[in-house]
Amino acid sequence: MSTSSLLAETSGGEQIVRRPRPADAIGAALRDAYGGTVATPEDMLRLLRRMNGVRLNS
Numbered sequence: 001m002s003t004s005s006l007l008a009e010t011s012g013g014e015q016i017v018r019r020p021r022p023a024d025a026i027g028a029a030l031r032d033a034y035g036g037t038v039a040t041p042e043d044m045l046r047l048l049r050r051m052n053g054v055r056l057n058s
Contacts, residue, residue, distance in 0.1 A: 006026075
C-alpha cells in the first residue's frame with residue numbers, strides 16, 4: 001500500500017483521504033474485520049431490546 005493511493009493534497013494545502021482500493025492491505029484488513037455477516041446472539045438482542053425500553057430522566 002502506498003500513501004499516494006490513500007492521500008491526496010490539493011493546491012490549497014488540504015488533504016483528502018480516499019477509501020482504500022480492494023487490493024490495498026488496509027482494504028483487506030477492513031473487509032476481514034467488518035465484512036462478515038455474523039448474527040447478534042439472541043441473549044444480546046434481548047438485552048438490547050430491554051435497554052431500548054428504559055427511559056432516562058433528563
